[in-house]
Amino acid sequence: MNTPQRPAQTLAQKLIAKACGRPHVAPGEIVSCQVDLAMFHDSSGPRRLKPMLEELGAQIWDKDRVVLVMDHYVPEQDDDSRRIVRIARDWAAEQRLPHVYDSQGICHVVLPQKGHLRPGMFCVGGDSHSPTGGAFGAYMFGIGSTEMLGVVVTGEIWVRVPQTLRMWWDGVLPAGVSAKDMVLHMIGRFGMNGGDYQAVEFCGPAVRALSMQERMTLSNMSAEMGAQAGLIAPDATTRDWLLGTGVPAEAIQTEGWFTDEGVDEAAARTVRFDARTLAPQVAAPHSPANTHGVDHFQNVPVQVAYIGACTGAKLDDLRAAASVFQGRHVAPGVRLMVAPASLQDQAEAEAEGVMAVLRAAGAELLPTACGACSGYGGSIPDGANVIATTARNFKGRMGSATAQVYLASPYTVAASALQGRIADPREVFA
Known part of the structure; x- marks a missing residue:
């Protein structure tokens, strides 16, 4: 049978x-x-x-x-x-x-x-x-x-x-x-x-x-x-x-x-x-679906670079950003904010020297929480161009209804913070 x-x-x-x-x-x-x-x-x-x-x-x-x-x-x-x-x-x-x-x-x-x-x-x-x-x-x-x-x-x-x-x-x-x-x-x-x-x-x-x-x-x-x-x-x-x-x-x-x-x-x-x-990708305001290759945005200035959220501040993400920042400092007029995704990731990043690299680059360390990704904490200034590792860039999502939020990888966010404009991280590794 x-x-x-x-x-x-x-x-x-x-x-x-x-x-x-x-x-x-x-x-x-x-x-x-x-x-x-x-x-x-x-x-x-x-x-x-x-x-x-x-x-x-x-x-x-x-x-x-x-x-x-x-x-x-x-x-x-x-x-x-x-x-x-x-x-x-x-x-x-x-x-x-x-x-x-x-x-x-x-x-x-x-x-x-x-x-x-x-x-x-x-x-x-x-x-x-x-x-x-x-x-x-x-x-x-x-x-x-x-x-x-x-x-x-x-x-x-x-x-x-x-x-x-x-x-x-x-x-x-x-x-x-x-x-x-x-x-x-x-x-x-x-x-x-x-x-x-x-x-x-x-x-x-x-x-x-x-x-x-x-x-x-x-x-x-x-x-x-x-x-x-x-x-x-x-x-x-x-x-x-x-x-x-x-x-x-x-x-x-x-x-x-x-x-x-x-x-x-x-x-x-x-x-x-x-x-x-x-190629590195960037999502323009105000939708993750508004995505193009990074070359499409290279004349866009940024005032805030945010490395945070569950899609952009885990240990691997922090390592990626540090690999771009190594020995470099953010551009004048750019505010770099880093909110590790968990205390465990932050502790491991500290032990590896990753956090030291980020601080030397000019990073402002924020609490390990959802924070600005969910619009809490008031850390995103009105009217700013923001490049962030978050998952969403809907209008007002990060708190300010007038901020223009661009989504990208930790590599691209770090490269953009260095240049003061949306930048291709592959140039750093060339």
Whole structure:
């Protein structure tokens, strides 16, 4: 008797099938999934969830599967931020939550650094950039407060099985070009609506050659393409990085988490790119999709260079910026601000001498938090031209409605700070 062969599946289908307890799922199906982890922060979490839970008389389904990160309104600078953070701290103590990270860094960076993510998981986050978790071979996406309430009470959520858009990158990135340039280029090509595709999968030799933190940047900004999830198949790089965070080897299963050969075209389509020909990319105001090669902007002056956020201030990002600044100083009239993505990244950068290079170049060190990326802290002056490593440049996103924000990689932001205008970092490495 012949055993029926399981149809070829995308990585997204496999992850969702596991979460809903089925051998396979098809695009378009609506299924109920068990949640392995729910993350929220001081802005999206307790101040919204606490009153709703009290009104229902409901309890958290599994406190060990909940992670709370204080990163948006810290350090507190006014009465409103103090109130929001106090609610979060008091509620965390009242609930005796075991996984609370207060002022440790940005949630999307702290979560994996503390060993909470691993391949095969199905996770949700109370933030639109939660697809960062897809870099680890986990299906993770952002949800609103009402959906989070349902998850926190039941441990379940429904999803519509997505089609997948596979972004296949051949070759290897040249010096001065990074994952940020890759993702800006893709957003510029496909726009922010994402078409009919809900899952983006990054693959190919150039993706496999990236470090974990560079992969996190790709998955993070899949949100800017309108994707629900931004996935990367886990491999030895994933395993080694997770081992370094203290995740036990037996808890890291990388086998099988990839898109099968011969997957149906109705489930996935593939678009190919060549990393070798990619130039540094810059997104002009006021959209990440308003992207062109750096040469398009080289007469644009800048007054502020911001190296921060979950897409631009991890250890690898700080290293990239330091490689440009080595022995150099920012141009007169340019304010260089650096806000490391986590305390861990900052400490490692200090130990390596990276932070010393940035300070010698004229950097002003800001707290390890979301800060100006989420418009908090008032550090972006009105009317300034800003080049930033952040994920979004919507009008008013960084606080000032009159600032003109350009998005770029840490390499390009650093090169621009040196020149006082948007500049090509490849000139530094020539």
